[in-house]
Amino acid sequence: MKDLIQQLFNLIKLENPLMAVESPLQERLRFLKNLAQECESQNIKCYLWSLEDDQLRQLQIVDKALTLQSVREYQPIADKFRPEHYFQILRFWQASSLQGILLLEGIFPWLNDNPDFLTSEWIKSALINLKFEVNDYKYQLTQTQNLWFLESSIATSLVYRHSSKTTILLGPNATLSAFLAAEIPTVTQELPTVEEIRVYLKEILPDSYSILEIDNLAIAAVGMYLADIEYGIRQATLLINSISAQELTKQLSVYKIKLLKRVYQVDFLLPPAIEVGGLELMQEAFRKYKRLMSSLAQTYNLRPPKGILLIGPPGTGKSYSAKACSALLGIPLIVVEWGQFRSCGNLAEYKLKKLLALVDRIDRILFYLDDFDKGFAGDDDLSRRLAGLLLTWMQERTSNVIIIASANNLELLPPELTRCGRFDDIFKVDLPNNGERYSIFKIHLARFDARFRNGGDAYTEEEWRRLLKETYRCVGAEIGVIVEKAAAATFYQMFPDNTSIEILSPLEITVTSLLKARENINPLAMREADKVEMMRNRASVQGLPSSTPDGSIYSVSNVKIFD
Structure with a gap:
């Protein structure tokens, strides 16, 4: 926050009379208090106007608390017959003898593609006029195409006197049109760093917390604003009395996951504990990436790849592979559907x-x-704009972020995305071979049948060969459905009604039930064979293999033709 305030006053020193601040709503009170404190130390008056109530108030610090005092000089228009009457503050500030900083809250939505074109253009012109009122000179305001609709008393020649006024546009989204962006510098309140969070936690947590416990809390809180962190801690302490530092860290992580889902529409996942059937080459590559993320590798100026692309037919386990890579690296995972941005419009x-x-x-x-x-x-x-924004970020970022993207149809991706330096490694995630399907079956069977847990097996080699033959061209997602249907059918046979059972019998899934469930599944690779083969061929040309050749006893090369 101190850096944000310092940036603002640096712009003021550079004689910028008009600027924009992007600050989230939850941090608004903290921002206003810090700004008021700095203004008080520099003997500058600070005012706040909000579109919500059309009132002008002066920010003051009384007994270390922020107070808002009404400014009587400003009298809003009671009966607002025209839309621009709601923004009378712009005319008042231009003509008023008041000096200092004026914060305008609620202006940004009118500065872009607002349906009320005339009002939007009126506000833009009024803001530019405020910018020009800076020095002791005469400015002739002429009637231009943007100003023809102003009242005649405003569109005539005006004499501007010396001004010590600064106007700051304030809001959570400070997106400006190209026309205004060149005239209005923008300062963004960034998410706090780990060090800033650590300092803040020391101020609000009891002295009984050790440095290590505060460090763990700070790491868990990264990605949230200080107001969110404070609320998450209060919520956790209300739910659990005498909460330990370890439990508080856990509760804060849970709150953070829910918050990111709500605010950014993403899934934030801590490193999961999952198994993967096959994809040995891809897993080995990520083990190497983990070494490149170490401080030792960074001393040699080595970094992990900027991006990894997983390509292949649907259902082959690309999303599951990303979660497995998160487990291998021991770092969290943020999952976002790229297509969702298209629904956000402007x-x-x-x-x-x-x-x-x-x-x-x-x-x-x-x-x-x-x-x-x-x-x-x-x-x-x-x-194209979204792709350009992502490419610029991938090219210029310095953070230790590993980007993974999955795609079914490589032809839809712009060529500039797949060149070296963007997605450095491209892996083909193909239909699982016999050995991989064997591993995938065992992973899913272990969810229901205890005989397959801890590396156990309940089928003979002959039964496995029959099952793998019948599930040829089935992908991991389809195998999971087959196992679930077979488990449900077994449950129905074991418990034909809802009578209560004192002693539960183990659920044992037979090969017969799996084969019967297979009959109700029409694999995509057979149903859409032409499209799937096209995807596989294209992926083979551009992608590295993610699996080693099938070396299991169930591989095609190990099939016995003659006994």
Whole structure:
């Protein structure tokens, strides 16, 4: 926060009479208090106007608390017959003898593609006029195409006197049109760093907390503003009396996961404990990436790849592989559907920009873009702008973020995305071979049948060969459905009604039930064979293999033709 205030006053020293501040709503009180304190120390008056009530108030610090005092000089128009009457503050500030800083809250939505064109243009022109009122000179205001609708008393020659006024536009989204962006410098309140969070936690937590406990809390809180952190801690302490530092860290992480889901529409996952059937080459590559993220590798100026692309038919386990890579690296995972940005309209670039800032601040994280190719299916201007924003970020970022993107159709991706220096490694995630399907079956069977847990096996080699033959061209997602259907059918046979059972019998899934469930599944690779083969062929040309050749006893090369 101190850096934000310092940036503002640096702009004021450079004689910028008009600027914009992007600050989240939850940090508004903290921002206003810090600004008022700095203004008080420099003997500058500070005022706040909000569109909500059209009142002007002076910010003051009384007994270390922020107070708002009404300014009687400003009298808003009671009966607002025209839309610009709601923004009478702009005329008042221009003509008033008041000096200092004026914060305008609620202006930003009118500065872009607002349906009320005339009012929007009136506000833009009034803001530019405020910018020109800076020095002791005469400015002739002429009637231009943007100003023809102003009242005649305003559109005539005006004599501007010397002014010590600064106007600050304040809001959570400070997106400006190209016309205004060149005239209005923008300062953004960034997410706090780990060190800033650590200092803040020392101020609000009891002295009984050790340095290590505060460090763990600070790491868990990265990605949230201080107001969110304070609220999360209060919520946890209300739920649990005498909460320990370890439990508080856990509760704060849970709150953070829910908050990021609500604010950014993403899934934030801590490193999961999952198994993967096959994909040995990809897993080995990520073990090497983990070494490149170490401080030793960084001393040699080595970094992990800027981006990894997973390509292949649907259901082959690309999303599951990203979660497995998170487990291998031991770092959290942020999952976002790239196509969702297209539904955000004019806010798409703003939302992507905020999300990239979040990822950068968290730093050591996997950033997974699911269904990456769907975001480019329209091939329109929005897709190109989003791609350009992502490419610029990938090229210029210095954080230790590993980007993973998955795609089914590589042809939809712009060529500049797949060149070296963007997505450095491209892996082909193909249909599982016999050995991989064997591993995938065992992983899913272990969820229901205790005989398959801890490496156990309940089927003979002959039964496995029959099952693997019948599930040829089935992908991991389809195998999971087959096992679930077989488990449900077994449950129905064991308990034909809802009678209570005192002693539960183990659920044992037979090969017969699996084969019967297979009959009700029509694999995508057979149903859409032409499309799937096209995807596989294209992936083979551009991608590295993610699996080793099948060396299991169930491989095709080990099939016995003659006994």
